[in-house]
Amino acid sequence: xxxxxxxxxxxVRGGLLQLLLQWGLGPVGRLLRAKAWHERSYAEALGTRxxxxxxxxxxxxxxxxxGIGTATLAGALxxxxxxxxxxxxLTTQEARNVRFYRRLGFEVALEEEYPPGxxxxxxxxxxxx
Numbered sequence: 001x002x003x004x005x006x007x008x009x010x011x012v013r014g015g016l017l018q019l020l021l022q023w024g025l026g027p028v029g030r031l032l033r034a035k036a037w038h039e040r041s042y043a044e045a046l047g048t049r050x051x052x053x054x055x056x057x058x059x060x061x062x063x064x065x066x067g068i069g070t071a072t073l074a075g076a077l078x079x080x081x082x083x084x085x086x087x088x089x090l091t092t093q094e095a096r097n098v099r100f101y102r103r104l105g106f107e108v109a110l111e112e113e114y115p116p117g118x119x120x121x122x123x124x125x126x127x128x129x
Contacts (some may be wrong), residue, residue: 045109054090088125
């Protein structure tokens with residue numbers, strides 16, 4: 001599931017109260033602020049349109065450069081996002097990732113520093129019909 005729409009109730013059912021007890025209010029508060037920042041940024045980039053969220057795209061360091069990531073993501077985008085006619089949004093903090101995602105049709109929608117000192121690039125890819 002590529003969706004980021006997680007309600008407060010789902011977070012509680014998923015263990016939010018346990019996190020509060022284990023980590024304390026400070027870290028959980030930062031986590032919730034980061035979630036709110038992502039939701040606001042995605043809304044700024046896409047409005048209220050339904051969309052998919054790409055998270056945690058990674059290729060083992062010794063496998064990079066061989067086209068595995070490109071082929072895997074291109075296939076997933078075609079089968080899921082394009083087939084459903086939905087845009088895909090992602091966040092990255094690495095300039096090299098921006099170049100990678102541009103090759104797959106993503107465009108920079110927003111750049112913002114959050115938390116202070118970390119530049120986040122929000123990218124969107126419209127479906128290919």
